[in-house]
Amino acid sequence: MTQAADTNVRLIKKYPNRRLYDTKTSTYITLADVKQLVLENESFKVVDAKSAEDLTRSILLQIILEEESGGVPMFSSTMLAQVIRFYGHAMQGMMGSYLEKNIEVFMEVQDRMAEQSKGLYGGSNQFAPDVWTQMMTAQTPAVQTMMNSYVEQSKTMLSQMQDKMQDQTRALMAAFPFAPGSANEKSKS
Numbered sequence: 001m002t003q004a005a006d007t008n009v010r011l012i013k014k015y016p017n018r019r020l021y022d023t024k025t026s027t028y029i030t031l032a033d034v035k036q037l038v039l040e041n042e043s044f045k046v047v048d049a050k051s052a053e054d055l056t057r058s059i060l061l062q063i064i065l066e067e068e069s070g071g072v073p074m075f076s077s078t079m080l081a082q083v084i085r086f087y088g089h090a091m092q093g094m095m096g097s098y099l100e101k102n103i104e105v106f107m108e109v110q111d112r113m114a115e116q117s118k119g120l121y122g123g124s125n126q127f128a129p130d131v132w133t134q135m136m137t138a139q140t141p142a143v144q145t146m147m148n149s150y151v152e153q154s155k156t157m158l159s160q161m162q163d164k165m166q167d168q169t170r171a172l173m174a175a176f177p178f179a180p181g182s183a184n185e186k187s188k189s
Contacts, residue, residue: 010037010044014055020046035063102154 011023012034022029037044038060046055068075075083086095 008043010042012044012046012059013049014046014059015049020059021049031059031063031066034059035067038063098158 012029013021013023015021020029020031020034021027022033034044034046044056046059047053048055067073083095086092089095
């Protein structure tokens, strides 16, 4: 990151006593406060006070763990097990970006729905969460159909991408003398 970009990022220091110190407000904060920063789209970075190691991801994971433990979980055990299986797998890096892009698309759809609802419901900035819940419950079959369609399209795209990667790998490996069907093997025939 550049020096200019760093000035826009709120710095939070984590001390050995597990306390988080917000350098912008010069106060100690809690994980709930960090969660609020996330909800407000505030850019921040959490660093170890002694080593300056970036701890942002681990703090975000702690927040997710608390959310998953405290109420209605977002992730099923099956889904979490499947995510764990990708660690150490050749597709690990791709899976992270795949999930990130899918969440971005989902958020864009949600933003568009919110924008469209402004015109329908008196131009208020945003529905309260309970209104969204009621609307989504009433629209469950339509939303489920839309999500199933999206998942099917995503599966097809992922399958096509995998096929393309296999074709590219075969083409690359064919140039090596040890690969079946390589140029050297063909010249021996």
